[in-house]
Amino acid sequence: MKTLIRGGTVLTLDREDHVLVGEDVLVEDERIARVGGRLTEREGPFDRVIDASGRLVMPGLVNAHFHSYDRFHRGMWEGLPLEMWILCVSPLFQAPLSDRGATARSQLCAAEMVLSGTTACVDNMHARSMTVESLGAEIQGYVDVGLRVGAAPMIWNRPFTRTMPYLDTIMPQAERDGLDRTPPSVNEILGFHSRLVKDWDRREGRVHVMLAPAGPQRCTDELLRAFASASERERRPIHSHILETKVQAVTARELYGKSMVAHLRDLGFLSSRLTVIHGVWLSREDIAMLAEAGATVAHNPICNLKLVSGVAPVPRLLEAGVNVALGTDNPSANDTSSLFDSVKFAALLQNLDGPIPKAGSLARTALRMATAGGARSIGLENELGAVEAGRRADLVLLDLGPLGWVPLNDPVRQLVYCENGSSVRTVLVNGRVVVDEGRLTTIDLRALREEAIELARKFMADNQSMREQAERVRPYLEEMHRRAVAQDLGFSAFPPPRFGA
Numbered sequence: 001m002k003t004l005i006r007g008g009t010v011l012t013l014d015r016e017d018h019v020l021v022g023e024d025v026l027v028e029d030e031r032i033a034r035v036g037g038r039l040t041e042r043e044g045p046f047d048r049v050i051d052a053s054g055r056l057v058m059p060g061l062v063n064a065h066f067h068s069y070d071r072f073h074r075g076m077w078e079g080l081p082l083e084m085w086i087l088c089v090s091p092l093f094q095a096p097l098s099d100r101g102a103t104a105r106s107q108l109c110a111a112e113m114v115l116s117g118t119t120a121c122v123d124n125m126h127a128r129s130m131t132v133e134s135l136g137a138e139i140q141g142y143v144d145v146g147l148r149v150g151a152a153p154m155i156w157n158r159p160f161t162r163t164m165p166y167l168d169t170i171m172p173q174a175e176r177d178g179l180d181r182t183p184p185s186v187n188e189i190l191g192f193h194s195r196l197v198k199d200w201d202r203r204e205g206r207v208h209v210m211l212a213p214a215g216p217q218r219c220t221d222e223l224l225r226a227f228a229s230a231s232e233r234e235r236r237p238i239h240s241h242i243l244e245t246k247v248q249a250v251t252a253r254e255l256y257g258k259s260m261v262a263h264l265r266d267l268g269f270l271s272s273r274l275t276v277i278h279g280v281w282l283s284r285e286d287i288a289m290l291a292e293a294g295a296t297v298a299h300n301p302i303c304n305l306k307l308v309s310g311v312a313p314v315p316r317l318l319e320a321g322v323n324v325a326l327g328t329d330n331p332s333a334n335d336t337s338s339l340f341d342s343v344k345f346a347a348l349l350q351n352l353d354g355p356i357p358k359a360g361s362l363a364r365t366a367l368r369m370a371t372a373g374g375a376r377s378i379g380l381e382n383e384l385g386a387v388e389a390g391r392r393a394d395l396v397l398l399d400l401g402p403l404g405w406v407p408l409n410d411p412v413r414q415l416v417y418c419e420n421g422s423s424v425r426t427v428l429v430n431g432r433v434v435v436d437e438g439r440l441t442t443i444d445l446r447a448l449r450e451e452a453i454e455l456a457r458k459f460m461a462d463n464q465s466m467r468e469q470a471e472r473v474r475p476y477l478e479e480m481h482r483r484a485v486a487q488d489l490g491f492s493a494f495p496p497p498r499f500g501a
């Protein structure tokens with residue numbers, strides 16, 4: 001199958017940042033076969049020719065951190081710190097969803113992402129009952145839509161109330177018992193992972209099973225070591241929520257008597273396959289340890305602001321040579337799945353350091369996080385992230401007609417500062433046209449919309465008793481939060497106030 005993308009402005013994002021004007025890209029089957037120049041019928045015949053005149057051709061965006069499990073909660077909250085927001089959406093406080101419901105929910109997520117130019121995402125899925133069937137139902141939604149997915153089921157095996165400080169003294173035993181269910185054994189978890197790999201990894205060249213201990217404080221050291229060994233043995237990426245909030249930094253000191261990152265280094269958990277999700281509360285020493293290990297940080301600027309977590313030290317990470325990827329995070333903590341908004345925030349937040357010189361363009365740096373940075377985070381650094389011969393054909397074509405592009409002065413800056421995903425016209429994933437002139441080619445979006453509205457209504461009704469439980473424990477978490485944020489860590493992830501007290 002040969003697809004010719006003819007005469008576009010090609011933002012290659014290759015090593016030399018070539019921008020080609022009025023040139024061609026040839027796709028053969030799943031890969032990019034040729035970039036640049038004008039192809040003639042001699043290189044054909046072509047099965048399909050896409051006219052890219054007036055279009056920007058770029059590598060698809062990689063959303064390095066996302067959760068589908070709260071997709072029905074969009075727009076419901078604001079101003080809640082993570083530890084309180086989690087009571088509203090955590091899988092712990094969700095009633096079971098049918099397999100069909102889980103598939104439709106993933107379809108909704110995948111459709112929204114691909115229509116706004118994302119071609120791959122890591123979904124930290126809710127491993128509902130830890131069966132391959134239930135997780136497979138979630139992955140199926142991505143397969144149906146045609147988005148590339150890092151299937152990363154969140155796993156934990158420590159009781160909920162021991163993942164935060166002080167709750168053992170603040171919360172009555174009866175409430176703690178109601179929350180702390182018997183965790184699965186490490187062997188059960190590893191068995192689940194193996195079955196998932198066997199059934200789903202590399203499905204249609206677009207499913208990539210990953211390892212995802214939910215967060216170090218939510219896992220025993222034994223489980224963290226087991227995940228690190230599996231990652232090394234299988235050369236498999238591992239993603240974990242690390243130091244998203246100040247409470248988590250305080251938790252690490254309570255649990256380990258040292259920083260979370262120092263503990264992970266001592267366990268042998270840090271590696272070049274690790275993606276630290278968030279890394280908002282990293283100290284200078286933590287950053288040095290991550291740089292030494294060659295780890296990635298998945299930056300989620302909008303979610304971190306919305307959940308009052310702070311601002312990740314991205315300029316310091318880049319200065320130290322840490323790879324930075326970009327994610328949207330939860331649908332109810334962002335609340336858009338278009339990665340373009342996050343790219344803009346990632347560019348602009350670098351200025352919070354004040355007018356100190358940065359290496360290179362802020363816009364280009366942020367765009368690289370959303371392409372090559374994310375590709376490396378999911379272990380596909382040689383396959384995705386650039387328009388280059390030999391790479392997978394995950395490509396996006398944007399219309400340069402909308403007024404944000406007029407006049408076209410700098411494609412990268414206009415992409416980062418003017419675009420929100422609405423100019424996306426055509427999307428290829430693994431060589432297959434998934435969006436054609438703004439329309440999804442793979443599923444019936446109108447039918448999905450109707451089904452999703454009905455599913456969400458039923459889901460919210462089913463969750464009523466869980467919400468009541470969450471409301472009962474809220475005061476204890478608020479007290480825990482108040483105590484934890486009063487601690488002095490010697491640094492802060494919030495910009496210093498302009499005026500003193």
Ligand SMILES: [Zn+2]
Pocket residue numbers: 065066067124241277329330
């Ligand atoms: Zn997350």
